[in-house]
Amino acid sequence: MMELRKTVAGRIALTAVATVILLFLALPIVVILVTSFSSNAFSAFPPEVWTLNWYKALFADGSKWPAALSLSALIAALSTVFSLIIAVTAATALTRSELPLRSAVYALVLGPLLIPQIVTALGLFLLFEPAAMLGSPLAIALGHTVLASPIAVLILIATLRGIDERLEDAAASMGAGRMTIARRITFPLAAPGMIAAAVFSFITSFDEFYISQFLSSVGTITLPVQVYNSLTFDIDPSVTAVSAILIAFAVLALALVALVRWLGSGRQNSLLSVENTAGIANPAEETV
């Protein structure tokens, strides 16, 4: 309430409560990062002895982690490619053409984001099981694309809406053909959005658990499923190090998106402004 004067007591109370809630959000993450360097990988905080043992153990002989990591990376890469193909075409259709049943298509795109993931996963299981495709990395990637492509579509819709369509008219008036306009005008301007869409598709697939679990077999266990199994069945202390790596990976990906957004916006807001940080979380804010 900007225009109302603030009382000192009110301000202190608000700051205190806000800090506690922020701690509530941050602590589970901080504790993993710290514990991953602790000699006791499960509790005892702060660590008494610092060590890199859990990270070394990840790559020890007989470790399941490298296989899970590369499988997840492969699947995430595949679904990123699928999602981008789907998203570029879909966003073009939804922003740059006259599409009959536009709102129906839009609702279909939003569907996977709103329906419980377990239901989507169950459906995919029932689809792929009779096709004997359980355990196929391709099946898992196709499944992940169901969740990742809508996010990519929303990001690219927002991106294309943000590009003045008349810039394309201007290029046409100078003699540029459809392909030239796409290559020299639209694509360079949409690049930050494309990068964001790719990063979010990748993260979505990389972190996805439900579909991976339903479609996995003994031979194809993705990283999140391996983490889950480690937490429920065979307690493997390296899981802390894996979690820390996943955190670092997510932070790096977000930093990349934030940077690209910031550069793409012509550095209007400061890199750490609320507009920028909240914008990362909701890259499709104009459409949702």
Add this chain to the structure above:
Amino acid sequence: MAALTATARPRKLLASRRTRVGILYALPVVVYLLVLFVYPIFGTLFLSLKNADGSLTLHWYVDALTGVNLSVLITTLRISAETALLSLVFGFVLANAISRLKPLWAGLAMLVVVVPHFISALVRTYGWIILLGDKGLVNETLAGLSVPGTPYRLLYNELGVVIGTTSMMLPYTVLLLYGVMRGVDRRLLAAAASMGAGRVTIFRRVYLPLVAPGLASAGLLSFILSLGYYITPALMGGPNQTMIATLINQQVTKENQWNGAAAQGVILLLLTLAGLLLVKLVSSLGASRKKRSAS
């Protein structure tokens, strides 16, 4: 007249070219989601209605809504409601605080909200398990402060589950409510103050009604999202905190009880759709109210 029909044609052709391009480009996403999203859901629906011999039946639903399964459903609704309520309250306080902070601090605070949002729920749940254990940071701190009764049992019960799911839902509610609060015209509050309204009155009579539709949608959304949650309840709860998604998972991966799982999936889907309908209702209510106040 002849000239008119002759000239109307090229225009129609042009319009249909834009339409053709639209259909062509919309095709991949539509086909993909129809095959890998809509069709499987209908497959689930059929399976939930099918007997072993292929005849139609409702007995999977009867199963899903009686005995242990019913109590799981009730637990799911209860935990989701608790989560929605808590994440709404915390989210409201935090969003409100962020909207009043200086830009730099607000940006940093938003970062703390946004970053966890993109970190795997599995990892964050694991963080909570480390934190809330008998020898975890929370209990150690409490013991260090000589709080009587430590260690508290914070894991493998409903408290643990609700702590976990609330922290998963909180980023959603903060982001949603922050957007709602930014949409409130602050001058209205100043106007109310100029008429002599006190702080509490302004909050209750002006601010709250303005953000109420946003609050309702945020609460409903986190309720819906909690309904299908599985990882956190499974890892942080005990046997009494089994939620419907856990049950579906068990029936598929352990018991090969697909029809039952399908019926429960459909129930979960229907609950979600009902919730989404409510969200839509609330937001159109809010929109019409805004329109009325604007005119």
Add this chain to the structure above:
Amino acid sequence: MAEFDVVTPSVKVADGTLPTATGKALSVVALRKTYGDVVAVDEASMEIAAGEFVTFLGASGSGKTTTLMMIAGFCEPDSGTITVGGRDMTRLAPQKRGLGFVFQQYLLFPHMTVSENVAFPLTLRGVPKDEIRRRVGETLEIAGLSGFGGRKPRELSGGQQQRVALCRALVYRPPVILMDEPLGALDKKLRDQLQVEIKAIQQELGLTVIYVTHDQEEALVLSDRIAVMRNGLIEQFDTPRELFERPRTPFVADFLGAANFLSGHVEKHTDEHTLVRLDETGGLLKARRHELATGTQIKAAVQPGRLRAGAPGDGFCTGTVETATYVGTLVRAGVRVGSGDVLLRLEVPAGRGPVAGERVGVTADPEDVNLFADERER
């Protein structure tokens, strides 16, 4: 700027890039466009000569922008034809027309520098690199933008951005450059300055320009000819002087000159004059000869600047000066005449100006009186 060659675009634009020998750059025949029941442009026809600066002038909704968009190819006419350099372009896509377009919102490509923006149309036409550099440099120099080539559009002011847009539209020497209210987003002072610059460049390079604006003054400053448009119709297409002195419709008289209107009927004709009996004052107004039947109900239009104040009893009516406002070189006077219903507006040179309360006779040169048969309400 004789070094400028005609570019043969790689995209297929006919060799008609230069105006044909007849000097006809563009012709529009019976162009019509409707949106549902609304007729946006109704049977617009005109011919524009090479090197001519033509303005479409009208209020919003008059059809001026729609006509321009149809010439550019961004909007397809229901019927009619558009010919540029003898080539029918009515159904051609915009990129195949080879015209230039300057938009109100500049629409510079934000990811390209100023030089890259201006070079863009040349690269499309496969012009060699050295040639591109030379011509971009020359064009930027004409617009006074030398030294700005390396900047991004967002680092420029609005006026500078519009100069770049202008450069980008003329660097490839299109046969016709279309401008859609290019100065509409700028403030008055900058607008005046850029009008002068645009006119100078147009004359220096001999460009054919079609310009859209709603600003009469801008149209008068820039144009060789102006098409005054209303409700999708071209009311009159003429030189500024003709429009001002010989308006063909009451609308044009009002729109360009803010004319005084007096109603009356034709009493008789002499060899050179038509005499009109005015309804309100009963006075006799002498106009130059109009071909109107005796007894025809008419509206007479006279521009405020063409009325003079004389002694009471002079001219076609006598009235009382109600207001006299000094506005620099002029005095604007309001003279109440007749039974008090009619207020004539006069603009007379300051110094000899009337004062409020004075009784004056109002006179007009018959040459400055335009008569319109009063068919409808006006």
